[in-house]
Amino acid sequence: MYKWWPPALVITALVIGWQAAVDLSGVEKWHVPSPIDVAQESMKSYPQVLAHTWITVKVMLTGTAIGIAIGIAGALLLHISPFLNRAFYPLMILSQNIPIIVLSMLLIFWFGFGLTPKIVIIVLVCFFPVLVATMNGLAQADRAMRSYMLMTGASRLQLLLKLELPYSLPYLFAGVKIAATYSVMGAVIAEWVGGSQGIGKYMMMSYASFRMDRVFVSVIVIIVLSLLMVGLSRLLEWRFTRWKTHSLHAGTEGGSRP
Amino acid sequence: MKNTQNTGEVNETPSSSDNIKLQFEDIVKSFREDGNDTRVLDGIDLHVREGEFVSILGPSGSGKSTLFLLLGGLYRPDHGRIMLDGRDIAGKRGLVSYMPQDSAMFPWRTVEQNAALPLQLDGVPARTALSMARSALQKAGLEGYERSLPHQLSGGMQQRAAFVRALLGRRDVMCLDEPFAALDALTRQEMQHWLLNQWEQERRTVLFVTHSIEEALYLSDRLYVLSAKPTQVLQEIAVPFPRPRDRRLLLEPQFAALRGQLYELLLSAKEEEGARHD
Numbered sequence: 001m002y003k004w005w006p007p008a009l010v011i012t013a014l015v016i017g018w019q020a021a022v023d024l025s026g027v028e029k030w031h032v033p034s035p036i037d038v039a040q041e042s043m044k045s046y047p048q049v050l051a052h053t054w055i056t057v058k059v060m061l062t063g064t065a066i067g068i069a070i071g072i073a074g075a076l077l078l079h080i081s082p083f084l085n086r087a088f089y090p091l092m093i094l095s096q097n098i099p100i101i102v103l104s105m106l107l108i109f110w111f112g113f114g115l116t117p118k119i120v121i122i123v124l125v126c127f128f129p130v131l132v133a134t135m136n137g138l139a140q141a142d143r144a145m146r147s148y149m150l151m152t153g154a155s156r157l158q159l160l161l162k163l164e165l166p167y168s169l170p171y172l173f174a175g176v177k178i179a180a181t182y183s184v185m186g187a188v189i190a191e192w193v194g195g196s197q198g199i200g201k202y203m204m205m206s207y208a209s210f211r212m213d214r215v216f217v218s219v220i221v222i223i224v225l226s227l228l229m230v231g232l233s234r235l236l237e238w239r240f241t242r243w244k245t246h247s248l249h250a251g252t253e254g255g256s257r258p
Numbered sequence: 259m260k261n262t263q264n265t266g267e268v269n270e271t272p273s274s275s276d277n278i279k280l281q282f283e284d285i286v287k288s289f290r291e292d293g294n295d296t297r298v299l300d301g302i303d304l305h306v307r308e309g310e311f312v313s314i315l316g317p318s319g320s321g322k323s324t325l326f327l328l329l330g331g332l333y334r335p336d337h338g339r340i341m342l343d344g345r346d347i348a349g350k351r352g353l354v355s356y357m358p359q360d361s362a363m364f365p366w367r368t369v370e371q372n373a374a375l376p377l378q379l380d381g382v383p384a385r386t387a388l389s390m391a392r393s394a395l396q397k398a399g400l401e402g403y404e405r406s407l408p409h410q411l412s413g414g415m416q417q418r419a420a421f422v423r424a425l426l427g428r429r430d431v432m433c434l435d436e437p438f439a440a441l442d443a444l445t446r447q448e449m450q451h452w453l454l455n456q457w458e459q460e461r462r463t464v465l466f467v468t469h470s471i472e473e474a475l476y477l478s479d480r481l482y483v484l485s486a487k488p489t490q491v492l493q494e495i496a497v498p499f500p501r502p503r504d505r506r507l508l509l510e511p512q513f514a515a516l517r518g519q520l521y522e523l524l525l526s527a528k529e530e531e532g533a534r535h536d
Contacts (some may be wrong), residue, residue: 144362151330152427154379155354162375166366241365243407 014083033213041213042220052202053221056187059115059198059227063122064183068176070123071130075168078131079138080160096128100189108194118190118198120231125186126179138164170244173237180229184222199225279343279463280329280431281305284488286337287324298324300488301338306465313466313474316484317518317528322467326435329354342431352379355427357434363408369419370395370404376427391426398422398456414445421453425460426524434466439471450476451505458502458530459523471520475513476503483520486526492523 015035078085086089141164149159163225191200199221206214285302288295298321306312316322327333331351339346347353363372370391377387392404438446468474474481483492
């Protein structure tokens with residue numbers, strides 16, 4: 001059973017400690033806001049915050065969906081063709097080594113301040129974990145099932161669609177979970193660099209006007225968004241790999257998967 | 259090779275005169291291992307007639323499974339021909355149906371979806387394939403399990419489902435690769451009896467690999483005893499017991515005598531291998 005109370009206890013203690021530290025030391029509110037200040041500010045400014053958040057959510061979901069789709073499509077392609085694999089894999093790795101801030105600036109320089117550069121950034125951070133995890137999963141397909149398929153005369157496409165792809169789903173979703181958390185960061189960074197709306201922009205504006213309480217409100221929103229994204233990917237994972245969790249409970253499938 | 263009489267017919271092959279369905283002719287296969295060529299199969303000759311149940315009996319590691327992988331077209335023989343209906347099928351896939359050692363059920367497919375798989379691979383629409391699978395499963399005593407996932411079934415039940423899947427492959431020849439090797443002794447006996455019943459109803463051509471003497475004698479019309487690697491056919495034995503058979507056969511003196519004879523044969527094959535390794 002998952003025990004929820006130890007982390008809850010730690011977080012509660014942290015918040016109380018923070019409040020006490022601010023109260024006892026007498027720092028200015030604009031300098032370090034207390035949890036109560038943050039709570040009050042969030043009550044006051046939530047319509048504005050929600051409007052920004054909603055914009056971020058739209059960009060984030062679009063970017064993540066495209067990123068995951070490209071990740072899966074890319075993995076299938078690189079899996080089928082050893083040539084493409086050899087040709088493109090180094091480039092994929094390379095693309096992950098470009099600092100995302102630099103990339104954001106370039107994309108905004110090229111595409112302007114609209115939605116496109118932000119979506120591109122999110123796609124770029126999301127596709128890679130999905131691609132790598134899916135490729136790994138596609139290569140893992142059970143040998144006995146594989147020789148059954150081949151003996152029975154399955155074509156390459158049938159082998160892919162009926163064995164390798166379903167077999168790779170648990171791996172794929174491990175990648176999706178990572179992508180989901182990356183996507184929030186990607187969206188925030190893209191909004192920092194350029195854009196007039198979104199929770200990342202709101203955070204930057206608050207910082208620039210010394211509203212640390214609002215910065216903390218944005219932080220909370222970002223945390224909540226991350227949790228929601230992870231929750232959503234768990235839900236999808238559960239929906240598509242129910243057989244897996246079932247067999248795990250039955251103990252017929254040993255070991256955990258990355 | 260038999261001489262064909264000069265009747266003016268072309269393409270007369272042994273299969274047309276003798277009802278031979280499947281024939282391995284002088285099959286040789288080596289694999290590279292640590293830079294050395296290891297000869298696994300060393301001139302295997304065997305055949306299966308239409309509707310016949312033939313077992314291949316050999317010590318473990320005698321290349322029995324390699325024989326199947328050749329038949330399934332996953333490997334090509336270095337030498338020799340594999341003839342199905344008088345046609346060389348070396349390297350061709352999907353011409354026989356196959357039941358592997360561990361059931362190799364797909365865990366995300368329900369039992370009926372698993373059974374329907376070979377039909378779907380042949381291009382039968384999913385709905386038709388599923389309804390065929392359902393009725394075949396019911397005939398095989400798996401009623402009520404059609405919508406279960408494989409892991410919810412016992413080992414024996416899974417093998418039944420795997421057998422149904424092989425049946426539904428609609429190929430003339432069924433290859434069963436030690437299908438009961440992983441089962442406990444009691445389930446294994448039960449499954450042998452079940453398989454016998456199923457086969458006596460269907461009368462498909464079966465090539466059955468096993469290392470159990472009793473299983474081979476109980477089930478087959480004929481059996482081949484293989485040596486250890488490099489594998490050759492040591493002996494071909496026609497099993498003289500009439501059908502339908504049942505468990506009482508195991509108690510008959512003739513059965514015991516044959517079993518003893520085969521045991522000696524396998525044991526000497528194994529000792530020979532041991533001697534070669536010393």
